[in-house]
Amino acid sequence: MTDLMPAAHQPVAEQWPTLAPPRSNPIRRVGALVAIRMIAKDLPATIHLEGKSYGLGGPAMRVHRGAAFLDRLGQDAGSGFGEAYLAGDWDPEPGTDLADLLVPFAERFSNEETRHLLPKWAQSLRWLVTRSQPGEQENDRAGARENISRHYDLSNGMFAEFLDPTLTYSAAYFGGGDPTADLATASYDELSPAQLAKLDAILDAAGVQSGSRVLDIGCGWASLAIRAAQRGAWVTAITIAAQQALLAQRRIADAGVSDRVQVALRDYRDQIGEFDAVLSVEMIEAVGEKYWPVYFDAIERRLAPGGVAVVQAIVMPHERMLATRNTFTWVQKYIFPGGLIPSVKVIEEVTAEHTGLRPEVLLHLGADYARTLRIWRNRFIEHWPAIEALGFDPTFRRMWEFYLAYSEAGFRTGYLDDVQMRFTRR
Structure with a gap:
């Protein structure tokens, strides 16, 4: 079942302070874009981002706010993708079920050969954008x-x-x-x-x-x-x-x-x-x-x-x-x-x-x-x-x-x- 929210969805800032747009960081933004390109090379899904499409086809998502989306991914690898959805930065394409879109990403983790979304050299840098559980x-x-x-x-x-x-x-x-x-x-x-x-x-x-x-x-x-x-x-x-x-x-x-x-x-x-x-x-x-x-x-x-x-x-x-x-x-x-x-x-x-x-x-x-x-x-x-x-x-x-x-x-x-x-x- 697909019943999408409007593309222009914007959280109420006072109620959702954690979803405020992160401070822009050009280095992290570039790093997030590089990661997307690596992930998408053999991903059976499509990411439409800033006029370009990444992936092999299949269930598709459209990024509405490219800068905010990349900033969130670059700031926090563990939460950025989900937070970008909460904030309305992206949605599945009309007619695409949200779970169907997320399946190709989950498959990468469940498959022994493709369990890591990024190559090993990039995985070694994940500590830069990974948070620890708070006390x-x-x-x-x-x-x-x-x-x-x-x-x-x-x-x-x-x-x-x-x-x-x-x-x-x-x-x-x-x-x-x-x-x-x-x-x-x-x-x-x-x-x-x-x-x-x-x-x-x-x-x-x-x-x-x-x-x-x-x-x-x-x-x-x-x-x-x-x-x-x-x-x-x-x-x-x-x-x-x-x-x-x-x-x-x-x-x-x-x-x-x-x-x-x-x-x-x-x-x-x-x-x-x-x-x-x-x-x-x-x-x-x-x-x-x-x-x-x-x-x-x-x-x-x-x-x-x-x-x-x-x-x-x-x-x-x-x-x-x-x-x-x-x-x-x-x-x-x-x-x-x-x-x-x-x-x-x-x-x-x-x-x-x-x-x-x-x-x-x-x-x-x-x-x-x-x-x-x-x-x-x-x-x-x-x-x-x-x-x-x-x-x-x-x-x-x-x-x-x-x-x-x-x-x-x-x-x-x-x-x-x-x-x-x-x-x-x-």
């Missing part, structure tokens, strides 16, 4: 609350406009085949059944049944907790997002399972007790590398003898995780402060070194996530008038369209994956 995004208890609140407490109403009725904010499971085969047919009507299938896969993997004691770490809006309670389980659901917790409690009451689910505004490090199943869905990405050992140790300490943990995690190739773990990316700056996507290998290493847990990958949901994200983005665009009425401006719309499309491209190309992992004690 204020530290994921200690206070920092984690702030980081999580900045995303999950944006607006319960906003999330409700594009998520399915279960309010499940993680990859759905469409069950077989290739979910990316025809994304143009992706329908909102298929989302709720696929989300319930994902929840059931997690509960089945953990052996959750009537009487099971379940801990849900990072419970979201309680879809997994409700589903577990409907099996007859006793559930403790914890989150550190205050507005999310309030709505989760209301949804649990509406589902008629308040007697079986307790929602607590609590950090995972502060949970006590023993549970037959510990579940955590796409929460590890917000933990931060420094705290991964603490996170898995907390899971192990909460498991009763014979207990099982299931973690659903977004992951990336180990080499890319190592290469990017100390950089400050667009996603960290605008969407998930303090976050870092792990690899399966680092999860295996951390659990082996710091815990007695044995991990096992059960399910790969990367392609399913691409379809989930396409449905979310279509719904977000369709329901934009209602979201705008909640107080969000056109720059916020561009930010979320880019985030959802950027993520979809990552999963479509295999640069990102989403895995369900089961953990038992060694």
Whole structure:
């Protein structure tokens, strides 16, 4: 679905100070243009910039403000391209889907032979335009609350406009085949059944049944907790997002399972007790590398003898995780402060070194996530008038369209994956 903003879009300066045009630097601007020419030589996409076209053809983008676009790229390699989109410096050509345009760039990272967009000599200079993650995004208890609140407490109403009725904010499971085969047919009507299938896969993997004691770490809006309670389980659901917790409690009451689910505004490090199943869905990405050992140790300490943990995690190739773990990316700056996507290998290493847990990958949901994200983005665009009425401006719309499309491209190309992992004690 393509529903572009006007080419002349300009962020409100007071609301978006980070999008102010950077100070012009001729050397950095030339460097950015040289980088574009290098990237475009074998890129199956087209970049229309200042009267010239770069690339091999295919999905096309048009740069409206060439000087500002190059200045942003030259100033910050990690965020400049995305910031230029937020600022309205470029758009996909009419008729080109934003995710389709971003796929060729993501493919360069997912392909072993073309993983780096620039040649090695140019990569050695990336430190000049690469930022490190700021200290204020530290994921200690206070920092984690702030980081999580900045995303999950944006607006319960906003999330409700594009998520399915279960309010499940993680990859759905469409069950077989290739979910990316025809994304143009992706329908909102298929989302709720696929989300319930994902929840059931997690509960089945953990052996959750009537009487099971379940801990849900990072419970979201309680879809997994409700589903577990409907099996007859006793559930403790914890989150550190205050507005999310309030709505989760209301949804649990509406589902008629308040007697079986307790929602607590609590950090995972502060949970006590023993549970037959510990579940955590796409929460590890917000933990931060420094705290991964603490996170898995907390899971192990909460498991009763014979207990099982299931973690659903977004992951990336180990080499890319190592290469990017100390950089400050667009996603960290605008969407998930303090976050870092792990690899399966680092999860295996951390659990082996710091815990007695044995991990096992059960399910790969990367392609399913691409379809989930396409449905979310279509719904977000369709329901934009209602979201705008909640107080969000056109720059916020561009930010979320880019985030959802950027993520979809990552999963479509295999640069990102989403895995369900089961953990038992060694």
